[in-house]
Amino acid sequence: MAKVSRRQVLKTGAALAAAGTLSGPVFAQEFYSRPPTLLPRTRAPRVVVIGGGWGGTTVARKVKQQAPEVEVVLVEQKPIFMSCPMSNLFLAGVKPLEWLVFDYTNVVKDGVIFVQEKVLDIQRDRRLVRTTGGYLAYDLLVLAPGIDYMYEAIPGYDEVKHLMPVGFKPFEHIALRHMLDRFDETGGELVLYIPPPPYRCPPGPYERAAMLAWRLKTKGVKGKVIVLDANPQPIAKAPGFLAAYNELYKDYLEYHPNTRITRLDYGKKLVLTELGDVPFSLANLIPPMKAGELVRTAGLGERWANVRVPYFLSEKDDRIYLLGDIIGNTPYPKSGMVAYVSGTIVAQQIVERLKGKPLSEIAPALPQNICYSFVDSEEAIWVSANYSWDEAAKQIKTQSAVDNQRSQANGIAAIGWATGIWNDMFGPA
DSSP states (O other), X not given: OOBOOHHHHHHHHHHHHHHSOOOOTTGGGGGOSSOOBSSOOOSSOEEEEEOOSHHHHHHHHHHHHHOTTSEEEEEOSSSSEEOSTTHHHHHHXXXXXXXXXXXXXHHHXXXXXXXXXXEEEEETXXXXXXXXXXXXXXXXXXXXXXXXXXXXXXXXXXXXXXXXXXXXXXXXXXXHHHHHHHHHHHOEEEEEEEOSSOOXXXXXXXXXXXXXXXXXXXXXXXXXXXXXXXXXXXXXXXXXXXXXXXXHOTTTEXXXXXXXXXXXXXXXXXXXXXXXXXXXXXXXXXXXXXXXTHXXXXXSXXXXXXXXXXXXXXXXXXXXXXXXXXXXXXXXXXXXHHHHHHHHHHHHHHHHHHTTOOGGGSOOOOOEEEEEEESSSSOEEEEEEEEEEXXXXXXXXXXXXXXXXXXXXXXXXXXXXXXXXXXXXXXOO
8 A cells, every 4th residue: 555654744744734735836836827738638538536535536546447548637736645534543642644644656556647736727618627737628527625614604713723723624633633742731621613514524523522532531631622512412423422421531521512602712712602601722623614615616516516416417517526525415424435435436437428328328326334433542333324316206315324332343343444445545456
């Protein structure tokens, strides 16, 4: 598997954490009003994929593996990949950062063209992607840019966002981990806010609360995790999370449901809520989320983008596939697993289309999801869902299962699940 050295991870991660974003070496070219053509066209059909995360990397690699004659271009700002799923183990100190990080070496070896650039806009009428390095023409486009934060939804947050890493985008975790390391020395109140859905990884904040409490308990820190949840209970695996909070961390975690933030006063170190003011020594406030900005600049949606169910094609453009957390009109959770499986599905459908098969003759395929959540260093709980298309009712049906009983067996399965997918995304073909 294409792993990355500790030095490379920390060097790249520190730069990303400091800058908040990273584009390619020609980032300064953004001032060009008419950048040149980045890659000349060949006679081969071209698929451009924007976003090198769970969905984008998967679809790029699998299209190239299944149809070597197709030119596949993966556009990603960051030089390396970091997994957000499993990142709470890094924040808690259970796993090192480099465990989550991979490079694109084997993706490129498959024949995918990797372009490290920032995408400025999409000209759908001309089938062009404009990047900081030039224009990219496409026959089919896959859009998987991930999420943005709605800081403006919490008054007082936007002005100090550079001081408060959220940790739901790759590499923000490095700055947050440094802050947690300092918190170990001082202790106090560690306030975690969970917004109403939809947001990336629904169980993620609840897992983070448990793992941060585990960290404080294990290290003997004189502090407490105070969870302010805008929801009436954990929105996934509630019995399992609440049992862990009550049975494992009663002296290290307070859980407050139905608590919405009304304002952040960073200067006074106060989180203002409908139920009163909460002081903090360290705050990890998760704001509401929306699709990445490209969704709006391309005219594909506002907060989220809709697909032509049961396919992953944009409702507004049948040459653009939408992947991952940007989708708004399906019951699929915004999870790494859904993005990965959807990428596999979309890759197969793209190959069929490029071979001349009409969309009307391509059978719809829907993803499945499983989400593991650790509640201590070894034990986990999980929830799963299988989705199917009911042609008669013209709707997606869901079958779910859950295991709220924490166990080491679930923890072992979780590690195996993650490493198996990472190997498929980044390991040797």
